[in-house]
Amino acid sequence: MEVCIDFLNWLDPDISVQILMYLEDPSDLVRVSSLSRSWRDFVIANGFFKHLCLRMFPQLSRVARVMELNKCRAKKPVEVGSSYSMEWESLARDHRVYATLAQVCTSFIIEDCISEAISASSTDHYPNESIHNTLVPWRASYWSSKGQSNPAEPETLIYKLKSEFCVITEINICPDHELISSWHIYSSNSVRFRMGHPKGPNDLGSCHLGDSLPCNADDTFIWTYTSPEFPMAQEGCLQKFRLPEPVLCIGGILQIELLGRAQRHEMDGLFYICISYVQVVGRSLSPTFCVEILEPSGTFVLKNDTQGKFYTPPSLPKNEAHEISDDQLQRGFRYRQHLVNILGGNEYAVEFIDEYESGEEEDEAEVEYAL
Amino acid sequence: MKFCTVKQYFDDENNNNVTNGIATTVIPLPNKHLKIKANNKEMEQYEQELLRNVMPQELTKLILAANYLNFKEALDFFCRTVANAIQNKSVDYVRKFFGLESDFEPGEEEKLCKEFAWSFEGVDED
Numbered sequence: 365m366e367v368c369i370d371f372l373n374w375l376d377p378d379i380s381v382q383i384l385m386y387l388e389d390p391s392d393l394v395r396v397s398s399l400s401r402s403w404r405d406f407v408i409a410n411g412f413f414k415h416l417c418l419r420m421f422p423q424l425s426r427v428a429r430v431m432e433l434n435k436c437r438a439k440k441p442v443e444v445g446s447s448y449s450m451e452w453e454s455l456a457r458d459h460r461v462y463a464t465l466a467q468v469c470t471s472f473i474i475e476d477c478i479s480e481a482i483s484a485s486s487t488d489h490y491p492n493e494s495i496h497n498t499l500v501p502w503r504a505s506y507w508s509s510k511g512q513s514n515p516a517e518p519e520t521l522i523y524k525l526k527s528e529f530c531v532i533t534e535i536n537i538c539p540d541h542e543l544i545s546s547w548h549i550y551s552s553n554s555v556r557f558r559m560g561h562p563k564g565p566n567d568l569g570s571c572h573l574g575d576s577l578p579c580n581a582d583d584t585f586i587w588t589y590t591s592p593e594f595p596m597a598q599e600g601c602l603q604k605f606r607l608p609e610p611v612l613c614i615g616g617i618l619q620i621e622l623l624g625r626a627q628r629h630e631m632d633g634l635f636y637i638c639i640s641y642v643q644v645v646g647r648s649l650s651p652t653f654c655v656e657i658l659e660p661s662g663t664f665v666l667k668n669d670t671q672g673k674f675y676t677p678p679s680l681p682k683n684e685a686h687e688i689s690d691d692q693l694q695r696g697f698r699y700r701q702h703l704v705n706i707l708g709g710n711e712y713a714v715e716f717i718d719e720y721e722s723g724e725e726e727d728e729a730e731v732e733y734a735l
Numbered sequence: 736m737k738f739c740t741v742k743q744y745f746d747d748e749n750n751n752n753v754t755n756g757i758a759t760t761v762i763p764l765p766n767k768h769l770k771i772k773a774n775n776k777e778m779e780q781y782e783q784e785l786l787r788n789v790m791p792q793e794l795t796k797l798i799l800a801a802n803y804l805n806f807k808e809a810l811d812f813f814c815r816t817v818a819n820a821i822q823n824k825s826v827d828y829v830r831k832f833f834g835l836e837s838d839f840e841p842g843e844e845e846k847l848c849k850e851f852a853w854s855f856e857g858v859d860e861d
Contacts, residue, residue, distance in 0.1 A: 371817075371833065374795050379802060379814065386818030394854035398826050398847050400838050460850070467853055 372402050377410075384412055390466035397459075408455050413462035420469060421531075421612040423588060428663040430461040434671040461668045468649055469531050469610070477530050477644045482522040482617070485581075486510040488636065495521055498642040501602075506540035508550070511634025515625040519552070519637050520581055527650030528616040532559065534606040534645045535620065540638035541600040549600045550638035553624030556594070557605070560587035561615020561657050585617055586662055598626055602641065610646070614655055614664060618644055792834075794820075825858045 371380050387393050393416065397407035418424050484495040486509050493508040498521065509519045539551030563586055594605045620642065625635035656665040794817055801809040821829045830837065837844065848855055
């Protein structure tokens with residue numbers, strides 16, 4: 365005869381909580397809540413999934429409440445606990461929503477999450493060297509800041525992500541070479557990332573690509589996450605900056621802060637930063653999840669569309685994605701070097717030809733990129 | 736501090752909370768911890784050795800003993816062991832482990848499996 369050692373009956377609730385807190389895989393927690401009614405009720409009542417999600421993503425501490433959209437209701441809700449009450453229904457809803465969130469956040473599909481470029485703190489030769497150039501890896505083009513005599517003057521690049529709710533794991537940046545003289549690399553000394561949301565629903569419109577005047581980022585956006593500072597190598601290759609933990613970007617806005625200018629331009633003696641490619645790696649949680657930001661508190665409502673199907677992009681395995689990018693970048697650089705050789709190093713002629721050729725190259729490149 | 740309750744245990748002759756067998760397992764732990772604290776791998780091996788011979792039923796008693804003796808490190812260790820024992824295991828396996836029976840209505844369990852289908856895949860073989 366088997367001895368029943370149902371912990372819930374034998375142990376203090378505190379100890380049972382302690383045991384279950386060691387389970388970090390959301391699947392384990394779901395299975396535990398499927399053992400029996402009392403185990404299910406215990407998991408719901410103690411909010412284990414909410415605690416698990418909060419441990420994974422401290423950004424979720426700003427959740428005011430959760431909502432379920434498109435939930436099919438049976439004629440009468442199946443009884444979910446010993447006493448049906450508003451509070452219990454709220455706990456049960458938290459349980460379902462956070463369980464789904466934990467599961468999607470721990471699945472390892474990754475994609476490039478940038479949707480569009482918003483603005484740069486300064487741009488040289490606008491619009492030829494605009495931030496828009498950083499979205500495509502292969503093209504022999506780049507964003508350039510304006511020149512500064514003070515090398516400590518920072519720059520920022522702001523991007524909009526694919527949705528307002530993304531998990532971001534790393535950001536990759538390729539600084540630009542200068543091919544005219546000896547291979548100068550216009551990177552920064554270090555880089556830092558912020559994520560957040562626009563202050564108001566209309567703020568994004570006033571701060572868009574196409575303005576040669578940059579918006580004041582701190583007036584327009586609220587930053588809810590700031591990464592540590594990463595040193596940047598003085599190398600013109602795709603540099604990977606892996607965040608210490610995956611981060612939930614709530615609001616879909618990402619800022620790259622480029623700190624300290626490394627390279628002075630020979631012609632005018634000013635310090636510039638030039639970036640040729642930016643990639644933000646992670647996954648969008650839309651349409652299964654979306655957020656509504658509540659101003660002015662800055663808290664938000666987490667909404668789970670129970671019928672929202674995940675779009676699964678044809679994601680590249682991580683290494684492959686980076687190899688392709690590097691290869692395409694090298695092709696772009698060789699193209700420009702070839703032009704320089706032909707023209708005997710005449711800088712202005714190179715710029716002219718870049719523009720002229722860019723139309724054709726774009727079509728070709730887009731086909732390659734999609735492969 | 737760790738040994739206050741232990742002292743109390745020895746003083747209290749009429750102690751029903753902790754059987755002798757359990758005590759002999761739990762009480763040497765502090766010394767062992769101190770001796771091989773630096774070497775995590777050794778500690779792991781010692782812990783694995785300790786638990787190889789422990790039946791699931793005894794784990795509850797070990798936890799109760801560690802709790803009564805107010806021995807936090809042992810309590811953490813035993814709790815972690817239970818969690819490790821049920822990680823990535825099927826629902827049936829875990830029910831057997833705890834000696835539980837399902838008290839769900841016929842439709843309820845299916846509904847759970849359907850709602851969280853992703854969590855029932857890829858478990859270890861029983």
